[in-house]
Amino acid sequence: MSALAMNETLTIARLGQRGDGVAETTDGQVFVPFALPGESVRAVRDGERAQVVEILTPSASRIAAICPLFTRCGGCVAQHMGEGLYAEWKRQQVVTTLGRVAAGVAVEPPLDAHGTGRRRVTFHARREEDGMRIGFMAARSHDLVAVEACPVLAPGLARAPSVAQHLANRLGGSNKPLDLQITASEAGLDVDIRGHGPAGNALRRTLTEAAERLDLARLSMHGDTVVERRAPFHVMGKAAVTPGPGGFLQATARGEELLAELVLAALPKAKRVADLFAGCGPFSFRLAERCHVTAFESDKTAVQALQRAASRAQGLKPIAAETRDLFRRPLLEHELAAFDAVVLDPPRAGAEAQVRWLAGSKVPVVAYVSCDVGSFARDAALLLAGGYALERVTPVDQFRYSAHIELVGVFRKAAGRK
CATH class of the missing domain: 2.40.50.140 (Nucleic acid-binding proteins)
Known part of the structure; x- marks a missing residue:
């Protein structure tokens, strides 16, 4: 002070x-x-x-917090809130922000998408006097809080702290701060290490031995696979998908399912859908159970993962996938004309460049999945000005006890508007 x-x-x-x-x-x-x-x-x-x-x-x-590290660890801010207050606080975040551009829009109560817990966690590691220390960042600080267990993680990540500590010890000689991202897959733990820099042959051998000892499915550094002992896959509808090392994945399995359910419910009659910012296909594969899908994604590795999974999946309609940076090369009106529905799931920055073209299109319905209420509100204003009506907004709470809230907004082109 x-x-x-x-x-x-x-x-x-x-x-x-x-x-x-x-x-x-x-x-x-x-x-x-x-x-x-x-x-x-x-x-x-x-x-x-x-x-x-x-x-x-x-x-x-x-109420009493469920974790002894609450108030010290920066990961959770709301373990002291009762259920009713907590849910309304998250809903009001959406209501307040959207009220500036779409006052009166129906914002439903948040859906609990925690499920069995978060399936991905990032530990920070740094060298201190007594060796390598791993943990989470303290609130509004770069101080590390040592973590032996975290109650918001899925059971598949129960041994993640000890795995992170073992790997940090193996890499401690570099004296560099590290980030160790650990994901629970259907085939075991998938680890991507950042901060160390490229691994030489000697280090790769050391890490391969560590992966064997720790029974990891895959171990990579900066997205470069060191060893893949088993393909770390995730079930998405009728497909088994192996994302690229460190690739994007929804925080919880239940969150992915709920977001997909909301998207599908918004497009009951769609025949040809564009899945924009498609990632490795969490929506594409579920949509393809009933309609033709064209997926667009800037991450080439994610597109390759989607294509590999699509080539093996059974019982799906055709899925086409294209590597395309929608910030620099958004789909234009004549390209959008090929679709009767669009799904958007952009990063936190939103999809302003693409939304400007969507606003002037004739696409009947847009399902917008957002992880940032502010960028969603900005993009929603553009769609509203282009003749779309915001039919409903459903908050989705994947990050229990955090301040983060996601949502799905459904836009329909008003009759008579071009």
Whole structure:
């Protein structure tokens, strides 16, 4: 705390978008992590932020955290919120942001997509005096919090901390900070290490031995496969897909299923669908059970994974896949005319360049899957101006206890609009 830090009593009025309690004071808002609406707290204040010293009047919505590292680890911000408050907080994030461009749009209650837990985790590793240390980042800090277990992870990641520690120890001689991404696949753990740089022959032998000892399905560095002992695959509809090393995957298996269900429900009569920002095909394969699909994705490795899985899958309609950067080369109106529905699942930046062309198209329905409410709102405004109506928005909560919320928005071209 700075020399200006002050100790005072604050009354929490509401929750902020990041989960902090917000107190209104005579000199502005004060953000108080881990405080809840209606609570009176004694806090040490430093400018617009404060730390709770004592909860004087606890909220009826306050519950016990499920993890002993809560408030220290930066991964979770909401383990102290009761179910009703938590769900409404996440819904209001969507309502508030969309209200600026589409006031009155129906925002449904969030769907719980946690399932059995997150199937991917990233551990950070760095050398300290007593050797390599692995863990998660502390909140608003670069300090590491040692983690022996994490209750939000899927059972398949139970041994992920020990795997990360073993691999970090093998790489500790470089003295470089590392990121170890570990994914639970149907064939075992899939690990991609970042930060070390290219692996020479000696290190590759060392890592291959480690993969054998740890019974890893695949081990890679910076997306370069060191050893693949078993293909790490994921079931997507009727397909078994092996993403590229470190490739994108929805955070939970249940989240992927729910997002796909919402997309399919939005396109009940579609015959030809463009799947934009398709990744390795989580929507493409499910859509192809009833319609022709053309998938577009900038990541060549993801497209190759999609094509390999499509060549082996049975009982699907044709899937075409093209490597294409939709930020630089969006589909134009004459290309979009070939489809009676479009699915969008862009990264956090959204899909502004593509949406501008969609807005002027005649595509009857667009199912937009978003991991960022702000970029979705910006793109939604463009579609609305182009004659689309935002039919409904469904928040999807894959990242339980975090401030992150995803959603599916369904847009339909209004009658008579081109």
